[in-house]
Amino acid sequence: MAEFTLVGVLLTVLALAVVQLALALHVRNTLLDAAAEGARYAALAGSSAADGVARTQDLIAAAISADYADGVSATSTSIGGIPAIQVTVRTTLPVVGLLGPERALEVSGHAAVETVD
Numbered sequence: 001m002a003e004f005t006l007v008g009v010l011l012t013v014l015a016l017a018v019v020q021l022a023l024a025l026h027v028r029n030t031l032l033d034a035a036a037e038g039a040r041y042a043a044l045a046g047s048s049a050a051d052g053v054a055r056t057q058d059l060i061a062a063a064i065s066a067d068y069a070d071g072v073s074a075t076s077t078s079i080g081g082i083p084a085i086q087v088t089v090r091t092t093l094p095v096v097g098l099l100g101p102e103r104a105l106e107v108s109g110h111a112a113v114e115t116v117d
Contacts, residue, residue, distance in 0.1 A: 024094050027064060028105060031089045034059035036109030039087040042074055043111035049074035052087050060089070068092065071103060076113075083113040
């Protein structure tokens with residue numbers, strides 16, 4: 001009886017840890033995809049960095065929560081001599097459910113700036 005209780009508790013903790021890891025990876029991948037999509041949107045001819053930030057925030061709010069869309073920024077950069085836009089998302093790292101340390105997770109998306117000749 002005692003062994004069953006000890007093993008049951010251990011297996012429950014292990015299962016919850018795996019589920020939490022899957023949630024954290026899902027949040028990270030969703031944020032990374034939103035940042036990349038926001039960078040591509042901002043890099044289009046006629047768009048601005050602010051448009052990319054707004055697009056990224058909309059995608060994050062629709063997929064996870066609007067609370068995760070607060071720390072979005074966009075900057076102009078250069079990758080290999082090519083002008084580009086970088087969209088960075090800094091937000092909460094989900095440690096227990098969706099709760100965790102603020103601004104502990106940072107992901108970035110890049111896209112080459114489109115020009116019209």
